[in-house]
Amino acid sequence: MAKESVLTLTGVSKSFARADTNEVVDALSNIDLTVKSGEFVSIVGPSGCGKSTILRLVSGLLSPTIGTIELSGEKISGTSPNRGMAFQKPTLFPWLTVKRNVGFSMKMRGTYQENQHKIDDLLDMAGLGEFKDSYPAQLSGGMAQRVSLLRTMINEPEIFLLDEPLGALDAFTRMNMQDELLNMWQKKKNMMLMVTHDVEEAVYMGTRVIVMAPRPGRIIKDMAIDLPYPRNRSSQELTDYRNEILELLNYGKHEKN
Numbered sequence: 001m002a003k004e005s006v007l008t009l010t011g012v013s014k015s016f017a018r019a020d021t022n023e024v025v026d027a028l029s030n031i032d033l034t035v036k037s038g039e040f041v042s043i044v045g046p047s048g049c050g051k052s053t054i055l056r057l058v059s060g061l062l063s064p065t066i067g068t069i070e071l072s073g074e075k076i077s078g079t080s081p082n083r084g085m086a087f088q089k090p091t092l093f094p095w096l097t098v099k100r101n102v103g104f105s106m107k108m109r110g111t112y113q114e115n116q117h118k119i120d121d122l123l124d125m126a127g128l129g130e131f132k133d134s135y136p137a138q139l140s141g142g143m144a145q146r147v148s149l150l151r152t153m154i155n156e157p158e159i160f161l162l163d164e165p166l167g168a169l170d171a172f173t174r175m176n177m178q179d180e181l182l183n184m185w186q187k188k189k190n191m192m193l194m195v196t197h198d199v200e201e202a203v204y205m206g207t208r209v210i211v212m213a214p215r216p217g218r219i220i221k222d223m224a225i226d227l228p229y230p231r232n233r234s235s236q237e238l239t240d241y242r243n244e245i246l247e248l249l250n251y252g253k254h255e256k257n
Ligand SMILES: Nc1ncnc2c1ncn2[C@@H]1O[C@H](COP(=O)(O)OP(=O)(O)OP(=O)(O)O)[C@@H](O)[C@H]1O
Pocket: 016, 017, 018, 019, 025, 026, 027, 045, 046, 047, 048, 049, 050, 051, 052, 053, 054, 217
């Protein structure tokens, strides 16, 4: 079980200077957000509203221009295996087997041998046990993405940052992966922050959905999805939440024009 922790973003703004025009882009403006372990927070919003920037700030890859980001009272500075990030495209080492890819961080720390069982268990849980000695080129796209997610999961991060992790998968694999991620989260009770373009996925998975608007990137709604798990994908309640969010996103468009 992941340790109890609280993530707080207080008055966070992030600006970038565009290299080509020197123009300043206000990617995020005055973001206040508190997330506790055990919460699954989905982040939705139009392209360019700063969703990935939030994840990169929490991962420590970026630091805020204004404001503070703390994990259980300690300022985040720099990356940590406690804050694991997974991306849309699988990032695997082609010359390592599936098992060695998943155990890569342990190899680096010199703890691979003692953790072999743990890696095998995780691979079995994700239906990849038979493929542990295969190489990435021998896997389907969905399998490679699962291996990539396991590589982050194995570290049992306090915060799991997911940037469109299922975006490139076919619909069927995507639904299976959604359920696998939910299983993992329910066992570990860690903190999940997931960016997605798919509003249905956001409400199906999240305990909360953060809805954002662009220019400058900001939070327009923090919506609790008050439904028990396992959820029914076709329930009226989920559809109602989805429609409410789609309306908010549409409202954002009118506001800009
Ligand atoms: N390193 C950077 N340099 C300059 N501008 C950047 C940089 N990173 C992000 N931006 C700008 O900040 C804004 C927010 O980008 P971000 O990638 O966070 O948006 P997003 O909501 O994740 O978009 P998408 O859904 O298209 O992935 C965009 O206008 C983007 O062009």
